[in-house]
Amino acid sequence: xxxxxxxxxxxxxxxxxxxxxxxxxxxxxxxxxxxxxxxxxxxxxxxxxxxxxxxxxxxxxxxxxxxxxxxxxxxxxxxxxxxxxxxxxxxxxxxxxxxxxxxxxxxxxxxxxxxxxxxxxxxxxxxxxxxxxxxxxxxxxxxxxxxxxxxxxxxxxxxxxxxxxxxxxxxxxxxxxxxxxxxxxxxxxxxxxxxxxxxxxxxxxxxxxxxxxxxxxxxxxxxxxxxxxxxxxxxxxxxxxxxxx
Amino acid sequence: xxxxxxxxxxxxxxxxxxxxxxxxxxxxxxxxxxxxxxxxxxxxxxxxxxxxxxxxxxxxxxxxxxxxxxxxxxxxxxxxxxxxxxxxxxxxxxxxxxxxxxxxxxxxxxxxxxxxxxxxxxxxxxxxxxxxxxxxxxxxxxxxxxxxxxxxxxxxxxxxxxxxxxxxxxxxxxxxxxxxxxxxxxxxxxxxxxxxxxxxxxxxxxxxxxxxxxxxxxxxxxxxxxxxxxxxxxxxxxxxxx
Amino acid sequence: xxxxxxxxxxxxxxxxxxxxxxxxxxxxxxxxxxxxxxxxxxxxxxxxxxxxxxxxxxxxxxxxxxxxxxxxxxxxxxxxxxxxxxxxxxxxxxxxxxxxxxxxxxxxxxxxxxxxxxxxxxxxxxxxxxxxxxxxxxxxxxxxxxxxxxxxxxxxxxxxxxxxxxxxxxxxxxxxxxxxxxxxxxxxxxxxxxxxxxxxxxxxxxxxxxxxxxxxxxxxxxxxx
Numbered sequence: 001x002x003x004x005x006x007x008x009x010x011x012x013x014x015x016x017x018x019x020x021x022x023x024x025x026x027x028x029x030x031x032x033x034x035x036x037x038x039x040x041x042x043x044x045x046x047x048x049x050x051x052x053x054x055x056x057x058x059x060x061x062x063x064x065x066x067x068x069x070x071x072x073x074x075x076x077x078x079x080x081x082x083x084x085x086x087x088x089x090x091x092x093x094x095x096x097x098x099x100x101x102x103x104x105x106x107x108x109x110x111x112x113x114x115x116x117x118x119x120x121x122x123x124x125x126x127x128x129x130x131x132x133x134x135x136x137x138x139x140x141x142x143x144x145x146x147x148x149x150x151x152x153x154x155x156x157x158x159x160x161x162x163x164x165x166x167x168x169x170x171x172x173x174x175x176x177x178x179x180x181x182x183x184x185x186x187x188x189x190x191x192x193x194x195x196x197x198x199x200x201x202x203x204x205x206x207x208x209x210x211x212x213x214x215x216x217x218x219x220x221x222x223x224x225x226x227x228x229x230x231x232x233x234x235x236x237x238x239x240x241x242x243x244x245x
Numbered sequence: 246x247x248x249x250x251x252x253x254x255x256x257x258x259x260x261x262x263x264x265x266x267x268x269x270x271x272x273x274x275x276x277x278x279x280x281x282x283x284x285x286x287x288x289x290x291x292x293x294x295x296x297x298x299x300x301x302x303x304x305x306x307x308x309x310x311x312x313x314x315x316x317x318x319x320x321x322x323x324x325x326x327x328x329x330x331x332x333x334x335x336x337x338x339x340x341x342x343x344x345x346x347x348x349x350x351x352x353x354x355x356x357x358x359x360x361x362x363x364x365x366x367x368x369x370x371x372x373x374x375x376x377x378x379x380x381x382x383x384x385x386x387x388x389x390x391x392x393x394x395x396x397x398x399x400x401x402x403x404x405x406x407x408x409x410x411x412x413x414x415x416x417x418x419x420x421x422x423x424x425x426x427x428x429x430x431x432x433x434x435x436x437x438x439x440x441x442x443x444x445x446x447x448x449x450x451x452x453x454x455x456x457x458x459x460x461x462x463x464x465x466x467x468x469x470x471x472x473x474x475x476x477x478x479x480x481x482x483x484x485x486x487x
Numbered sequence: 488x489x490x491x492x493x494x495x496x497x498x499x500x501x502x503x504x505x506x507x508x509x510x511x512x513x514x515x516x517x518x519x520x521x522x523x524x525x526x527x528x529x530x531x532x533x534x535x536x537x538x539x540x541x542x543x544x545x546x547x548x549x550x551x552x553x554x555x556x557x558x559x560x561x562x563x564x565x566x567x568x569x570x571x572x573x574x575x576x577x578x579x580x581x582x583x584x585x586x587x588x589x590x591x592x593x594x595x596x597x598x599x600x601x602x603x604x605x606x607x608x609x610x611x612x613x614x615x616x617x618x619x620x621x622x623x624x625x626x627x628x629x630x631x632x633x634x635x636x637x638x639x640x641x642x643x644x645x646x647x648x649x650x651x652x653x654x655x656x657x658x659x660x661x662x663x664x665x666x667x668x669x670x671x672x673x674x675x676x677x678x679x680x681x682x683x684x685x686x687x688x689x690x691x692x693x694x695x696x697x698x699x700x701x702x703x704x705x706x707x708x709x710x711x712x
Contacts, residue, residue, distance in 0.1 A: 137330065137332070139328050139329075139330050139332040140332055140334070142290075142295055142328065142332065143326070143328055143332035143333075143334075143391075144334075145295060145317075145318075145321060146293055146295060146321055146324075146325075146326035146328075146395075146404075147321065147322065147326075147345070147346035147350065147394070147395070147398060148318045148319065148320075148321040148322025148323075148346055148350040148351075148398065149318065149345075149346060149349055149350060150318050153349050153350075157334075157345060157349065158334050158345075161336045162334075162335060162336050165336065238335050238336045238378060238380060239377070239378040239380055239381055240335075240378050240379065240380020240381040240382075241335045241336075241378070241379075241380040
C-alpha cells in the first residue's frame with residue numbers, strides 16, 4: 001500500500017476507461033440511494049397495511065400479520081437476501097426460474113435486493129405503526145364509528161393520520177436503517193456504495209482514501225435523511241397536541 | 246325511539262348489564278345516573294352498537310341494533326353521540342371535524358358540509374374558531390364543538406356519555422346550556438350524567454342504575470323527592486350534597 | 488418442481504458445528520465487550536465534562552451511521568495494515584477472526600451505549616441525589632445505585648440487541664470467515680445444494696432467534712411483575 005496520501009486518486013481514470021474512480025463512487029452512491037428509496041416506498045406501504053391488520057378485531061388477520069413479522073424478524077438479513085437471490089429462482093416454475101436466471105445480472109441483483117430489503121423493513125414498519133395505533137385513545141375510534149364512519153374510513157381519516165404522526169421519530173430510524181442495510185446487497189454483487197469501496201481498494205492501493213470517502217458519503221446520506229425527516233416532522237405537527245393521552 | 250328489552254351483557258365472566266328494560270320516546274329527555282361501575286356508559290353504548298350485548302334486544306327507530314343484518318354505520322349516522330373526553334380529531338381543524346362525517350357518510354358536498362358546520366358552530370357559540378385545531382381550544386369549547394359535530398349529521402336522537410365529567414367546573418355550564426337548549430327544541434336525548442341540576446331542569450325521567458341493573462326510574466320531581474330504594478337514597482344523599 | 492435433496496446436511500454437520508462455534512464466539516465476545524465499552528460510552532455521554540461528552544457522542548454517532556458491512560471491511564482491509572506497520576505483525580497471520588471480533592465489538596458498543604444511556608436516564612434523578620446525599624462519590628453512586636437499576640430496567644433490551652447481534656454475525660461472510668451461515672454456504676456451493684443449505688440455515692436461525700426472543704419475553708414479564 002502506498003505510504004503517502006493520494007487524494008487525487010479519485011480523479012484518475014479506471015483501467016476499464018471511460019470513468020474516474022470518483023465516478024465509480026458516485027455510481028455506487030446512486031445504486032445505494034435508488035435501492036433504499038425503492039425499498040422504503042414499498043416497506044412504508046406494506047408495513048402500514050400490516051400494522052393496521054395487527055390492530056383489527058378477530059384472530060385470523062392479526063395472526064397473519066404477526067406471523068409475517070416473526071418470519072422476517074428472526075432470520076438474518078443476509079440469509080434472506082441469499083434466499084431471494086439463489087433459492088427463489090429454483091423454487092419457481094421452471095419457465096419463470098429460467099427467465100430470471102437468463103436476465104441481466106444487474107437486474108437480478110437489484111430485484112433480489114429490493115424484494116429482500118422491502119419485505120424485511122416492512123416487518124419493522126409494521127411494529128412501529130402498530131405501536132402508534134396502540135398509543136391512540138380508544139375513544140378516537142369509538143367517536144369515528146359513532147359518527148357512522150366504517151372501520152376502513154375511521155382508519156384512513158382519523159386513526160392512521162394521527163398514528164403516523166406519532167411514530168415519525170422511530171420511522172426516521174427505520175428509514176436510516178434501510179440505507180445501512182442496503183450494503184448487504186454487495187454480497188450478491190450489486191455495485192452499491194460499499195461494494196465500490198472494496199473495488200477501489202482492489203484497484204488502487206489507496207485503502208484509506210477509499211474508505212474515508214465512502215464513510216463520508218454514508219454520513220452525508222444520513223445527514224440528508226435526518227434533515228428531510230425533520231422537515232416532515234415539522235409539517236406533521238398538530239397544533240396544541242403534545243402527545244397521546 | 247330507543248328501546249331496551251331485557252338487555253344483558255358479560256365481559257368474560259363478569260356481568261355488566263343485567264336484564265335492562267326501558268324506552269326513550271321521541272322528544273323525551275332521559276337521564277341515567279348511578280355509581281361508577283353501574284353500567285350506565287355501557288348501556289348507552291349498546292344503543293348505537295359500540296358495545297355488543299349477549300342477551301335482549303335494543304331497537305332504535307324500530308331497527309334492531311344487535312341483529313346480524315343491520316347496517317351499523319348507517320344507523321350510527323342517525324344517532325348522535327357525545328363522549329366524556331370530547332374525542333375531537335386532533336389533526337383536523339374544527340371546520341374539518343364538523344365536515345368529515347357529513348362528507349364521508351352522508352356524501353354531502355364540501356360547500357353543504359361547511360355551511361351546515363358553520364351554522365352549528367354559531368349555534369353553540371363558537372363561530373370564530375372554525376380554523377383552529379382542537380388542541381387550541383379549552384375543554385368546554387371542545388365539547389361544544391363535539392356536540393355540533395354530532396348535530397351536523399341531523400340525528401334523530403342524541404346519546405351523551407358523561408359530557409361534563411372531564412371538564413373544569415367553570416366550563417360545565419357552557420356545555421349544559423347547549424344541552425338544555427337542545428332539549429327545549431325537542432331532541433330525543435339519553436344522557437349519562439351526574440349533573441342533577443340539568444336533570445331537574447329538562448329531564449322527563451331519571452333512571453338510577455346500580456351493579457348493571459336498572460333499579461328505579463321516575464320523573465325528576467318524584468325521583469328526587471321520594472326515592473324508593475335504599476341504594477337510590479344512599480346515592481342521592483352523596484351527590485346532592487354538592 | 489425443484490427436487491429437494493437434503494442428503495448433504497448430515498455429513499456436513501461437523502463443518503456446520505464449527506461454523507456455529509465461530510458465530511457464538513463472535514456473538515459472545517461482541518456482547519461482552521459491547522456492554523462494557525458501551526457502558527463507558529454511555530456514562531461519558533452523560534458526563535458534565537465536555538471533553539468526555541463530545542468524543543463519546545462522535546463515536547456513537549459515527550458507528551451508528553455506517554453500515555456494519557463497512558465496519559467489518561474497515562477492520563479487515565484497513566486497520567490490519569496499521570497494526571502491521573506499528574506492531575510488526577507479519578502479514579501471513581490470518582487476522583480474519585481478530586478483525587471480525589474487533590469490528591463487531593466496537594460497532595455494537597455504539598448501539599449498547601444508546602440502550603444503556605436510556606437506561607441510566609430512566610432511573611429517577613432522586614436516586615442519584617439520595618446516593619450523593621449519603622456521601623457517596625459520583626463514581627460510587629453510579630456504580631452502586633444507578634447502574635444496577637439501569638441494567639435491571641434495560642435487561643430485555645440488552646438481550647434483544649444480543650439476538651440482533653447473533654443474526655448480524657452472518658455478515659462475516661464479506662471477509663470470508665466461516666461462521667454458521669458461511670459454512671452452510673460453502674457446503675451448499677460445494678455440493679451444488681445451495682437451496683437446501685440456505686433454507687436449512689434460515690430455519691436454524693429462525694428457531695434459535697424465536698426461542699431466544701420467547702425467553703426474553705418471559706424474562707421481561709418476570710422483571711416487570
